[in-house]
Amino acid sequence: VFGGVVGSKSQADDFNKVNALNWWWGGHSDLNAMIDFAKDYMVEANKPGDPLLDNKGGEDGIPNMPKCTGECDTSSDCAAGLRCKQRDGVEQVPGCRGEGISGWDYCYDPEALDSSHGGDGSPNMPKCAGDCDRDSDCEDGLKCFQRNGFTTVPGCSGSGTKDWDYCYDPNGLDSSRGADGSRSMPKCAGDCDKDSDCAGNLKCWERDGFTSVPGCNGIGVKDWDYCYDPVDALPPPLDSSPGVHGSPNMPR
Structure with a gap:
């Protein structure tokens, strides 16, 4: 049945997992209703835009859950760079579509577009x-x-x-150019591989994980490198304004 609706048995299995359903043993004896539901699901799942909330983690969750997957309890349940969106009812999860299961919490990207x-x-x-x-x-x-x-x-x-x-x-890190980057990328854009990938006098800041990039905000993509202005990496100039006697609580 699912072969003509969802496409394959593996997709049917995914459909069951995502919706936390077991059609064959869950008392869903109305085959036509099952097919209609599956069709509606696939139409929604294939719409352009953010992914649907995914319930395949179950009530206990699974390690390193990807974006839009639940149910999480803390951010440590989610993949690197993601956080656990604690919610009431069917509150919207940034960067994800759908309502999910009422009261469930889902992993999300803290830099996801929030509508x-x-x-x-x-x-x-x-x-x-x-x-x-x-x-x-x-x-x-x-x-x-x-x-x-x-x-x-x-x-x-x-x-x-x-x-x-x-x-x-x-001044936020911009990952929109993809893993291969592009030519003459502006400040805070990535992923760069060498200084010549960046515009003008900018250079490519090589980093591990989510290391901060001078002059830029945000975390970007793990292990990606971003263009930066070398001036932003310089230490601040010496400030003699407090005078020879100084003053309390002087900054760096």
């Missing part, structure tokens, strides 16, 4: 939140990224809502 503020947005929205109309809709230091369709938002992951605009950090 929970609605089409009118809200004041002082944080990074990667939308829908914004102007820079003043965003927190200080952030700007509103105007886009068409599902254009990638610098420093944010996921697809968000089509044609919505999102707040972003102009």
